[in-house]
Amino acid sequence: MKTHVRALVVGGGAVGTSIAYHLGKAGWDTMLLERDELTAGSTWHAAGLLPYFNMSYATSHIHDYSIRYYKTLEEETGLDAGFFVVGNLRMAQTDARMDEYRLYASTAETVGIPYEWMTPDQISERWPLVNTEDLKGAIFHPTDGYINPADVTQAMAKGARQHGVTIERRWQVDGYRWTGSEWIVSVTKMVEKGGNLVPSDETAEITAEHVVTATGNHAQRTAKLLGIKIPAIPVEHQYIVTEPDPALVEYRSAGNPQHPVLRDADAKWYVREERGGWILGPYELNAPARFEYGVPDSFRADLFPLDLERIEEEYMSMIHRIPSSETVGLKDDYNGPICYTPDGNPLLGPAPGLRNMWLAEGFSFGITAAGGAGHYLAQVMTEGEAEIDMASLDPRRYGDWMTTEYAARKNEEAYEHVYILHHPDEERPACRPLRTAPCYDRMAARGAQFGVVNGWERPNYFGGIDFDDHGARSFRRGGWWQYASAEAKAIRENVGMIDASAFTKHTVKGPGAAAFLDWFTCNRLPKTGRINLTYALTSAGTVRTEYTIVRLAEDSFYLVSAGAWSAYDGDFLRKAVEDKEAEFGRIDVQDVTTQWGVFALAGPKARDVLKSLVRDAEPETVLSNKRFPWLSMRNIELGMVPVMALRVAYTGELGWELHHPMEMQNHLFDKLVEAGAEHGLTLVGARAQNWLRQEKSYRAFGNELGRDATPLEAGLDRFVDLSKDFHGKAAMEEKGIRSTCVTLLIDGPDDADPWGREALYAGEERVGRLTSGGWSAAFDKSIGMGYVHPDHAAPGTKLKVRMLGELFDAEVTEDSPYDPKNETIRKDG
Incomplete structure (x- = not known):
């Protein structure tokens, strides 16, 4: 066995094997270790389905790559991957489900995924065994189907060996040690004893520059060995195989092709053919998490007892949909562990706090994602970044606040939500509330309906509809729309207050702080007491993080970034400091997110509200442009609360962010509400x-800003100082302008707005996609932001946007269509 490799992949399921293949193909000396046999984990009992359907742009790319890649394996390796391209028919019983498919279809168009619409009559004509009497329609993917998990894994393994990868079985990893430049991995040879796999006396150490863990159900053991948290915990998934169905056998004997994989999402199951019978796979309620603290040594390629009562409803609905299955007996049953994460997306990318350690864990649809996961992770490892933004899959999207109990309960919820309507405005209730600002109860008493950002409860709107009420959510304008529109108007016309306490906040101090941040970010640094918006770039020149930087002193800075990405931003920042501290001097980084609450006060009357509270020798002038100009910071006192006030407003109105000690938040909340009463203050x-x-065309991280676009492509030239050197500058300039971020006003349907996932067209040509969407109070129509080919980016360009299956008129506007000269935000008083 090799004792030194460039990359070591731990785990021989479909995901690990694909990663090893793609690293080997990229020319890296790679070895894969498997503690048992290839496919011995969840891979062996997977149903092998390859669904395209996914609302995520990044995950859609991953699934699309997998399906295309698997079709090439036989030619490359000589092994049949067992791919049956029968298509995938996703049926709908309700109009809401059809709306879900229409939204998904527009996302699929942006990736180039083919699909077709089918009516109930067309389904019945083509597949007469399917009962269509209560269907509204279906979306059909003709190019996917199902695959044999063991065959595709073995084909990828052979391909990996052809690219120079070494595969070693029956070796268990028992420890990881980082030397500062490489990993020392302790391994033990596993042997068969009494039907169990047990450690032998044979041990070894492997030195690897990079390690990838793809340990599936064993992710909790991996987490303990690495000293980190990995919220990947298995949930039971069962499926049954029936005896041959005489009606199906007769149908196929007449020369008819296989049925597509059938999905009745409203009934929560998939069905496919299997040797003349059917496989039924339900996603039922109350499926339990397993192995929260690790997989027992005795559990190998094992299964759990079947719980038929738990899936009785889904079984009966299969009989309703395929009546001929009613008299068919059961042949086999499977109930095995499938790893999940709290949001259902895999953990794919750098391990938090560790160097050259990569996670590929929590793949609930591992066969579907394996090929693409290997391709894009290999790009990140070998080239610095993937061609798509991988942030939504990054393991650092969860912080250290996450516990085993939280992960287990949220993973169970993610499992049962596989076929529950995926409203873009959905808010899942499990494990809530958990992280709350002190004023949570005060906001709730005033009608706040909360969403979750990085575990924090944050008001989405203030109204009378609870997040558990499905009537509040829709693929069109949900029950909350009237409240949000009133709140938007209140800020434009009067004054509103937003709880922004979930913002990520770091302090960067020390003799090397200024030089470091000047290199780390692309804009010039502000002077003391001033504020700049700036961006940290990836090595590929794309946007890694957006920061609002406040200079507190010559060598002291306060950084504010997106609330959803605290661990993601913190890990990147700390690692960059470690890399550059020897060059720039001592730098101290502290995460102060939970120390500072934030209220954003904005609107034409924002200054009037603050004047009555500010304690100053000249209260009438302390908030004036002369003493407190736009993009500046002042330490002021509001009542008894010391406040670090920032003259910025994400809404584009006259306003301030009031950063205050978290323990004083309730006092400040009460004073602001009291002072705002006479000015009509609205909670927003x-x-x-x-x-x-x-x-205002303000770009949002995770929407317009990400690792697949440079700040110049995002239209942020004014925040890029090309006269200085900064991280990623050369790569940014080399990329040029491949696409351009634009704002569009949209004449959409009367009952719906875009969500930011829709395709954009110029005539018959698809020229871009939306990344954000909504409704404009200022223009009384839909609005969106997105990326288009530079030829279609000029203001006044007429485009079309795909919404609810139809094309609607859209026009590219100038940046900041509301108050383009920033007169409102700079208003004096």
């Missing part, structure tokens, strides 16, 4: 704020 949620920032 995140959804209205999202609409308002689009009227």
Whole structure:
């Protein structure tokens, strides 16, 4: 066995094997270790389905790559991967489900995924065994189907060996040690004893520059060995195989092709043919998490007892949909562990706090994602970045606040939500509330309906509809829309207050702080007491993080970034400091997110509200442009609360962010509400704020800003100082302008707005996609932001946007269509 490799992949399921293949193909000396046999984990009992359907842009790319890649394996390796391209028919019993498919279809168009619409009559004509009497329609993917998990894994393994990868079985990893430049991995040879796999006396150490863990159900053991948290915990998934169905056998004997994989999402199951019978796979309620603290040594390629009562409803609905299956007996049953994460997306990318350690864990649809996961992770490892933004899959999207109990309960919820309607505005209730700002109860008493950002409860809007009420959510304008629109108007016309305490906040101090941040970010640094918006770039020149930087002193800075990405931003920042401290001097980084609460006060009357509270020798002038100009910071006192006030407003109105000691938040909340009463102060949620920032063309991280676009492509030239050197500058300039970020006003349907996932067209040509969407209070129509080919980016360009299956008129506007000269935000008083 080799004792030194460039990359070591731990785990021989479909995901690990694909990663090893793609690293080997990229020319890296790679070895794969498997503690048992290839496919011995969840891979062996997977049903092998390859569904395209996914609302995520990044995951859609991953699934698309997998399906195309698997079709090439036989030619490359000579092994049949067992791919049956029978198509995938996803049926709908309700109009809401059809709306879900229409939204997904527009996302699929942006990736180039083929699909077809089918009516119930067309389904019945083509597949007469399917009962269509209560269907509204279906979306059909003709190019996917199902695959044999063992065959595709072995084909990828052979391909990996052809690219120079070494595969070693029956070796268990028992420890990881980082030397500062490489990993020392302790391994033990595993042997068969009494039907169990047990450690032998044979041990070894492997030195690897990079390690990838793809340990599936064993992710909790991996987490303990690495000293980190990995919220990947298995959930039971069962499926049954029936005896041959005489009606199906007769249908196929007549020369008819296989049925596509059938999905009745409203009934929560998939069905496919299997040797003349059917496989039924339900996603039922109350499937339990397993192995929260690790997989027992005795559990190998084992299964759990079947719980038929738990899936009785789904079984009966299969009989309803395929009546001929009613008299068919059961042949086999499977109930095995499938790893999940709290949001259902895999953990794919750098391990938090560790160097050259990569996670590929929590793949609930591992066969579907394996090929693409290997391709894009290999790009990140070998080239610095993937061609798509991988942030939504990054393991650092969860912080250290996450516990085993949280992960287990949220993973169970993610399992049962596989076929529950995926509203873009959905808020899942499990494990809530957990992280709450002190004023949570005060906001709840005033009608706040909360969403979750990085575990924090954050008001989405203030109204009378609870997040558990499905009537509040829709693929069109949900029950919350009236409240959010009123809140948006309140800020434009009067004054509103937003709880922004979930913002990520770091302090960067020390003799090397200024030089480091000047290199780390692309804009010039502000002077003391001033504020700049800036961006940290990836090595590929794309946007890694957006920061609002406040200079507190010559060598002291306060950094504010997106609330959803605290661990993601913190890990990147700390690692960059470690890399450059020897060059720039001592730098101290502290995460102060939970120390500072934030209220954003914005609107034409924002200054009037603050004047009555500010304690100053000249209260009438302390908030004036002369003493407190736009993009500046002042330490002021509001009542008894010391406040670090920032003259910025994400809504584009006159306003301030009031950063205050978290323990004093309730006092400040009460004083602001009391002072605002005579000015008509409205409490405002995140959804209205999202609409308002689009009227100002303010880019949002995770939407317009990400690792697949440079700041110049995002139209942020004014925040890039090309006269200085900064990290990623050369790569940014080399990329040029491949696409351009634009704002569009949209004449959409009367009952719906875009969500930021829709395809954009110029005539018959697809020229871009939306990344944000909503409704504009200022223009009384839909609004969106997105990326288009530079030829279609000029203001006044007429385009079309795909919404609810139809094309609607859209026009590219100038940046900041609302108050383009920033007169409102700079208003004096």
